[in-house]
Amino acid sequence: MRTYAVVWDEANGTRYAGRLAVDQDDLVLEGSNASGKSALRRLSLRDVLRVHIARGPAERIGDLPALVVERRAGRPLRVSSLDRPGVLTELADRLSEPDARTLRAS
Numbered sequence: 001m002r003t004y005a006v007v008w009d010e011a012n013g014t015r016y017a018g019r020l021a022v023d024q025d026d027l028v029l030e031g032s033n034a035s036g037k038s039a040l041r042r043l044s045l046r047d048v049l050r051v052h053i054a055r056g057p058a059e060r061i062g063d064l065p066a067l068v069v070e071r072r073a074g075r076p077l078r079v080s081s082l083d084r085p086g087v088l089t090e091l092a093d094r095l096s097e098p099d100a101r102t103l104r105a106s
Contacts, residue, residue: 004091005082006031007061010039011075015061020079022094027069029079047072051095053088054078067091 003019008029010016016039018031027048029041049070059066064080067088071077081087 004087006079007064007082008077008079009061017082020091022091027095043069043071043077045095048095051092053092069095 001021001023003021005018006020006029007015007017008020008031014033016029016031016033018029018039021028022045025045027043027045029039029043032038049072051067051069053065054060054068055065059068059078061078061080065088066078066080069077069079079088079091081091
């Protein structure tokens with residue numbers, strides 16, 4: 001499973017830095033915030049409604065464009081890459097693949 005260096009914002013505004021992985025069933029985030037508190041989040045691909053890359057100031061994380069993952073329940077998840085160029089597009093494509101959509105529909 002490939003992992004990516006990322007930052008993400010929780011619904012309460014807390015920012016975490018760590019890694020993101022996508023397996024057959026889940027999007028997995030693991031990292032820590034500025035005070036050292038650890039977090040492990042699993043988001044079932046079945047709960048993903050759609051994804052898009054946000055480049056506008058309101059949806060960015062700091063100065064970074066963000067991948068916005070809209071979910072069936074809860075606020076959208078925003079993730080920015082600290083990895084190589086093109087990662088957000090790669091993740092958006094991966095989460096929009098026909099196999100992932102089939103998983104979400106079942």
